[in-house]
Amino acid sequence: MKVVGKPLPKVDASAKVTGRAIYADDMLPPRTLHCRILRSPHPHARILSIDTSAARRIPGVLAVITGADLPVKFGILPVTQDERALEHEKVRYVGDPIAAVAATDEEIAAAACDAIAVEYDVLEPVMSIDAALREPKDERIQDYGGPNNIHKLVALEFGDVEGGFAHAETIREDVFFYQGNTHLPMEQHSAIATYLDGKVTLWSSTQVVHYVHRALSKVLELPMNRIRVIGAAHGGGFGGKTDPFAHEIIVCKLAMLTGRPVKCTLTREEVFYAHRGRHPVLMWVRTGVAKDGRITAMHFRTALDGGAYGSYGVASTFYTGALQTVTYDIPAYRFEGCRVFTNKPPCGPKRGHGTPQPRFALELHLEKIARDLGLDPVELKRRNFVQPNTRTVNWLRVTSCGLDECVDRVMQASGYATREKRIGHGMGFAVSTYLSGAGTAIYWNDMPHSEVQIKVDRGGVTAYCGAMDIGQGSDSVLATIVAEELGLQPADVRLVTADTDTTPIDLGSYSSRVTFMAGNAAVEAARKMRAMLVEATAAKMGCEASAVEVGDGRIGDFSFEEASVLAEARFGTLTSAGSYTPPRIAGPYKGSGVGPSPAYSYSACVVDLDADERTGLVSVNKIWIAHDVGRAINPLLVEGQVEGSVYMGLGEALMEEQTFRKGLHKWPSMLEYKSPTFLDMPEVQTFIVETVDPEGPYGAKEAGQGPLLPVPPALCSAVYDALGVWIDEIPVTPEKVLEALRRKSKGEPARYGPPMFPPIPYPPPIKVEPPPKDLDHASAAAI
């Protein structure tokens, strides 16, 4: 291959680093109005009245809207349409949008927001999982779900769990907590809308132009063909821009009312309120193992603090139980999950969506079991690894799997097995897996998940795809694949992406799906185009198509330009299309839509650190990480994604926490919400493992999320190695380490973490018969 596998710079790198990329906030068409949003100062309150008259009288204010102007509810999941762009009946967290102003400048809009008088009937806020499980003092946060403030309860059982525990040699139970945190993208959310000739156009910093398109159609009550959504240059999402957001709907409505462009860029504080970040999750896990360390059964319970709205929460809840089986062969498995509503900004998908929390619990839990049995934790985990081409007990299809090779690489490089044992120095190990795209769409439909069109004209190649490059490099991947097939360089391929008017659909940049799905669509479209170019060239050369060589800007005896002229003369307009629909591999049970993916990536990680007994401070020296990406279409981008994941995982492990005090976000600012700086980042050695997946484009799988997952548990495992104390919740702050050391010195359990898991009224589990383990047999089984 000529360009696939080469460490080429990103196609948009120079525009980004020279400031020429046009972000939504850079756009300022003539007569643009600026929008500010009035937000709730109360975590939980009924709205008695909203008086906007004083705001409307301020010179420069052109429109003021409230929930009465946008009453239709929306939400990312069809089952939880519980949000309003502006709430006029009830507010559910500090920051909930109530009214919006369009004015000639932002200061006037802000002053107008301050002039809006809202009367509230303040209700008791619900600020924790425990409080949400109890009967509410005043009223429930949402009017669905229940009992109390429970949003969703799920219970699934695969195989003979009781029997598995009965055969176990040892059974262990542990409780863990993973604190919530937020995405912290560099670019705040920003959107600008115009309304012309009865059509709305929205430019937005979003990961999901298609889902925004759908939500706008619903709330604005316009057909989708009257709305155009364009993804502006993107300054980072990490899952935080994967929902349709209030400000996106608001600027469209204000543009419709005023006939002028309207822009809204959130403040950093508002980004903390938009949130949709990592759910805080309390977890309980019970596992039985045989004498040889093989798992006989596992029972996993989760409780997710969801915040005030549904968002992706139902999916997040299932994800906290889905992928445990994708690294470890668990013959019998029960999962019970619960999501509660609290009066906080809604949680949603953040890099790893719902899976870093259980991964943290699972990895540490297995390590503790290994120590109970006197086994090497690495060895115990290895004995339980899944094998390629199998079905898991919960029906997930595993194809390529590089777990063993990932472990080999980090073990060899880090010297984990022969590490120096001294107090204050430790090494820790963990593995993980992640999806290469969700196998099912967010709303049920039979259409492809990604489509690519290619046009060739006068030697110029343009590829059209709805995929949104959020910095992960999806544009570069598209250009690389098209270039590879047509014998060109990525720079030769023009891209038109993420525009609902001009590009065919891609569902969006979430669940690590774009390389796999848009990549496969691009391969198909490019191969069709190549076939036309080759056929026309072969005819001219008087040879068989198979004799025509493609590469280095040439097709057979002709330059690419000449070949495109020959092909256009022969076929007319040169266009081709490709699409990708994931295989139907979901299991035969309710809830099986969360977890299946056409392929899974695998990671292994070793963390080396110093932890100080006196201060509790942890200083990470080095991280080794191996990631099975199937095939690196661009190894430079893969390394960037892996390092970025490690960075984000370290932030979560050591300092990031979205916490609240007196109903308010404690520190919605980039100064006080601590995320690591360059100086806090240790050296990272990345190993790319290539297992060449049979269904991925050129064998590629995901790269952007999976490598985050092993970092927090590996870090806690290393802290145990250094000081002999378990920190069973993250972030690992120095005061927690000192408290665990104090307990250890008093002869109490040498641990800091949640004391217990609360009683939760899970329903009786849906019992599911496991599939045949061998993939060929499983495929044959009726699904």
Added chain:
Amino acid sequence: MLRLPRFRYLRPKTAREAASMAAELGTRAMFVAGGTDLFPKLKRRQFEIDTLIGLDFQSREIHDGGAACVIDAGVTLSAASRDAHLNAMFPGYAQAAGLVSSPPLRNAGTIGGNLCVDTRCNYYDMTYEWRKAAGFCLKKDGDICLVAPSSPRCWAVSSSDTAPMAMALDGWVILAGPDGDRELPVAALYRDDGIEYMAKRPTEVVTGLRLTAAPNTRSAYVKLRRRGSIDFPIAGAAVAVALDGDTIAGCRIVLSGVASHPLEVPAADEFLKGKRADREILKEAADLAAKPAKPLDNADLSHFWRKRMVHVVVEQALEIATTSTRGSMVKLSQQ
């Protein structure tokens, strides 16, 4: 995004003129030097003014007078941290300047500005909307301290890195008022109050800092913060130690980030006088120094832990000052 409020910007040519402007305008106006702390606070509506009096006329020189040295107030923190003379004679001061915030902010922020930097509290350093939702506090727009509701006073924290070091070095600050100049010991510049934290008159402009090296004096500054950059101190120790062989002839320890003013700890200073600078003695001194520190729950990490960490920063600073080596010390952040 958060916008700056509208304000008038005045450009006086001398400190005297700036002081006169301040006298005339009263509380409507503030001085601005680097603006690295002021501008974010204006965006958050922590100050309500309609005029800024620019201090960019101030010269930016470090006047090397051997043992005595005057640093112009306009010298940037970057320049101070790199200056050869300061590093040789007053290494603790250069270290403190180099540990303020991040490189871009040190390039703009001045040594005069850092002496005057506002006290901090995470109930106060928030946007107008957040403070409105939380209920306004004593320091701005409210009548209660949200950290210590039963207390009649404000507990915002002195967060200057260079002020405690300037105090430990017995520095003098040079002030220009509308009617003339005067000099004050840096220690006399501060008050133990989160709101009225400066003892200088509001019309007075800081024009320079005079440091005089006592014979055989070594200095060091150790800062505790969560990350290797950006963060304000959550505990810090500035020490200046005069050595006579390996005996401590005199010592001044001043703490940052644990009170509303740079906190002097005379008991520890007294204890060290005449003692040998060995590990056990330094440990004992650190215990004494930590006693008056009173961190509250209004900065990063828990105040219990910060209180315990005061020992560590003092001990490390004393060790560096007495041995000029960092040896096997715990990394407090990536410095």
